[in-house]
């Protein structure tokens with residue numbers, strides 16, 4: 421049995437939003453109380469689509485600030501950025517040679533991100549999942565908290581780990597990493613379209629609540645959030661065809677740490693404007709302190725750089741120890 425170890429990553433590609441918080445960051449924070457954890461700002465993943473260097477630099481610090489503002493503690497968890505530990509790129513190369521073309525061809529995120537003109541996508545975007553497998557396996561991590569959109573990538577990481585262990589006849593060398601996906605709310609949807617996930621890349625800022633949004637912005641966005649003309653009912657089945665209403669009710673439930681059934685019973689018969697006021701209040705209560713903390717932390721870039729540097733040193737020790745063994749297994753001299 422491998423020692424329990426948590427690894428997860430977030431791309432520094434812009435403002436973090438409520439989906440990142442409820443789908444990932446919130447569980448990062450609760451896990452750090454129970455297990456050893458590594459949390460990584462995955463800047464090598466970010467450049468699979470072009471990033472302006474100045475913006476990337478700032479986004480790495482801002483993502484670090486968002487980790488800390490959400491409650492991660494650099495004394496408890498190892499917080500670092502991916503490009504500072506060269507082992508990620510080295511192991512990714514080895515795993516590129518383990519992973520099969522057919523496996524990558526099934527990845528839906530590549531299809532979504534590459535769009536219609538696949539020929540123009542970077543090669544990095546195509547082999548993105550292998551780098552993700554390398555992130556996890558470099559530390560022999562056993563548990564990976566992610567949003568539901570990353571489930572397929574996690575399954576691929578397990579297949580790659582298994583094939584490496586088989587090919588090189590090293591039973592259980594890499595543990596098969598387990599995804600930790602929130603049960604009640606694993607995918608926060610856009611506030612404009614309940615069938616699309618909330619994302620950094622959607623054009624309209626009204627589609628998401630950013631961690632840095634002011635209380636006024638949060639209230640305005642919830643007021644404008646799409647709903648439907650039906651009242652709130654207390655039969656969960658009614659929401660199968662009402663994705664926007666279901667999304668808002670799920671967000672409220674998650675913020676209140678209660679089951680969705682309790683929420684719909686609480687609001688049954690009320691109209692959406694009443695419900696939206698209550699939801700805004702909950703959101704402001706949770707998100708505003710995080711936003712102001714991010715702003716505060718960004719005033720001291722030196723401190724953020726220092727957190728990353730210390731994290732890098734700790735991560736690199738584990739990475740180098742594992743890489744030494746991996747190089748031996750592969751047969752490098």
Ligand code: AMP
Pocket residue numbers: 429430431432439440441442443444565566567568569570606607608609617618619620
């Ligand atoms: P990314 O911003 O793509 O690097 O995602 C960072 C983490 O947030 C990953 O674990 C994602 O699965 C999670 N995440 C991103 N968007 C959402 C969403 N709309 N709902 C739930 N989790 C999400």
Ligand code: TRP
Pocket residue numbers: 427428429430431462465551552555556564565566570573
């Ligand atoms: N691909 C993940 C995302 O877009 C980010 C990520 C990179 C990650 N490496 C990882 C998540 C390793 C978990 C573990 O959300």
